[in-house]
Amino acid sequence: MPRQRDRVGWAEPALLILASLADGPKHGYAITKDVEEQTSIKLGPGTLYAAIARLEESGLIAPLDEDERRRPYRITAEGQTVLDDKLRAMARFARTGLTRLGVANA
Amino acid sequence: MPRQRDRVGWAEPALLILASLADGPKHGYAITKDVEEQTSIKLGPGTLYAAIARLEESGLIAPLDEDERRRPYRITAEGQTVLDDKLRAMARFARTGLTRLGVANA
DNA sequence: GATCACTGCTACGTACTACGTAGTATCGTA
């Protein structure tokens, strides 16, 4: 799916959300803001809440007590494991790619 | 899109292809093999050639002389720029995420 | 005290695209 400006996306919403929750529990809107700060990627509400629902269904995140205006979520142990795996793979991939590009600091 | 085993994908085919071509020109099948070696991600032909077509259309990769059995491609200067940006963003994101997870080597 | 901006989420439609499977053809090799 055409991501942001060019067609080459590097992270899917689910991963962005997981990484955001790795910092501590947050509700949807706070996740959007955090992701935007960290990555400059703006998740629209449609994208965000759909992805959250799928993550919850997969058991990678879990809902907390909801103050009827906010729906906070936390990352589960399984979510942490998955996230850890993915981030390591990403880091490895990025390092290799930068090396291939001939970038010094890789 | 459900990626591989779990639902949390970390790299889109377009990026995998770009990174593979950063190493030098390759034809489709060789890209599949390279990506699989580097990332354990298997790109089916449908996914692969569709993504290649889009990358070519975007000017991020360009075709080379085709030996009628193989269609080799190279990464363009614009492709290198885009790839460099994405990989740096990925590396930053992965580092931040691992830190948040409390991982030592981040 | 009406308007405006921000917070926070729901609902919905569209189009993209990841993925799998089947099929075609060439080549090497045992």
Next chain:
DNA sequence: TACGATACTACGTAGTACGTAGCAGTGATC
């Protein structure tokens, strides 16, 4: 000559990213 690897085309399905619109509560400002 039959099998496996190489190399790509064609096609259908369903998942999902993304945008827009809408609704509601909370301030701040004038």
